[in-house]
Amino acid sequence: MFFFGPFRLVHKAIVMGKDSTAQNFNLENWMRDLPAQLKDVPLIYLAIPGSHDSMTYGITRASTLAPDAEPILHRLYPLFRGTIIRWTITQAIDTKQQLLIGIRYFDLRLATKKDENHYFFTHGLYAEEISKPLQQIRDFVDSHPGEVVILDLQHFYGFQPEDHQRLMRYLLNIFGAKLIPRQIDLQSITLNSLSRLRQQVVVVYRNQSVSAISEFWQSQLLPSPWPQQDRTAGLVNFLHNITRRPGIGFVHQAVLTPTPKFIILRWISNLREKCAVPVKNEVLPKLTELAPGPPLAKGVNQFAPVNVVIADFVDLDNAIFPRTIIELNLKLLRNTDLVYHNYG
Incomplete structure (x- = not known):
């Protein structure tokens, strides 16, 4: 017997119809279309596809450092601009397109720019200014009331305290009542409860300045350990040996991190072919061995349950990555009958 906070999950096998697969989900509305039982499962115990370095599609040959x-890029970039860009871009499609193929978590890195009052997405090179992508997310949740989006502001470069204050005011202004405030008990947050409250956007703000603002989540509520692996075998081993605490969310990073040596040996190639494609071919099938749900007692389950899973180039092969992650949610039905008893 497993526990979801005030809810009880009773183990019971169910035979699913052969049409109950993510291949038949409408990716644009996959949360809305989940089986009814799963809408009462805590959000932190659902499998949610996300993109790594989500906004790098905005990097172009006109981008500056x-x-x-x-530091070495300041010497190399003028001579090897094309190569550096090929190994910097991790996504090929923009924010709206990512949302339409089911991506519900965005990994955001932001930077200031000299003599500018705006903020920019970054990954070594400046991508686009933040307002258009964030407005696309606001427009999407407005037109898709059954969907929930997680914005994880991971890193801030060149920020002063006043920059954080101004950015947080901007986020509060653009998302307003759509924001899902952090709570003591995250297990009470479900798709059904959020639908009743008309809340759809989680903002994780990984900076100490966020502690006084209840609308944003702190880093410890959604741990995101970095594998720092450049081989698929090492990445699989990392993902299969993660430990996860109950009661909070979690991010599995299904990404390879190329070292300078790795790139030099593949100088004429790119991150998509040498990192994203191997993950799709060799790591993604291993992820199907995982399942969402609450962490169980030691020894009961071999692997830490998934929550958010992120990858590079999420559009590969007709969006096979988000389709695969979404389908993991059906394991909750295949292996259990969700019978809830509200103890409160």
């Missing part, structure tokens, strides 16, 4: 650029 950003504050997070490695």
Whole structure:
């Protein structure tokens, strides 16, 4: 018997119809279309596809070096601009397109720019200014009331305290009542409860300045350990040996991180072919061995349950990555009958 906070999950096998697969989900509305039982499962115990370095599609040959650029890039970029860009871009489609193929978590890295009052997305190079992508997310949740989006503001480069204050005011202004405030008991947050409250956007703000603002979640509510692996075998081993605490969310990073040596040996290639494609071919099938749900007692389950799972180039092969992650949610039905008893 498993526990979801005030709810009880009773183990019981169910035979699913052969049409109950993510291949038949409308990816644009996959949360809305989940089986009714799953809408009472805590959001932190559902499988949610996300994109890694989500906004790098905005990097172009006109992009300039950003504050997070490695020092050596200042010497190499003028000579090897094309190669560096090929190994910097991790997504091919924009924010709206990612939403339409089912992505519900965005990994955001932001930077200031000298003599500018705006903020920009970054990954060594400046991508686009933040207002258009964030407005696309606001427009999407407005037109898709059954969907929930997680914005994880991971890193801030060149920020002063006043920049954080101004950015947080901007986020409060654009998302307003759509924001899902952090709570003591995250297990009470479900798709059904959010639908009743008309709340659809989680903002994780990974900076100490957020502690006084209840509308945003703190880092410890959604741990996101970095694998730092450049081989698929090492990445699989990392993902299969993660430990996860109950009662909070979690991010599995299904991404390879190329080292300078790795890139030099593949100088004429790109991150998509040498990192994203191997993950799709060799790591994604291993992820099907995982399942969503609450962490169980030690020894009961071999692997930490998934919540958010992120990848590079999420559009590969007709969006096979988000389709695969979404389908993991059906394991909750295949292996259990969700019978809830409200103890409150």
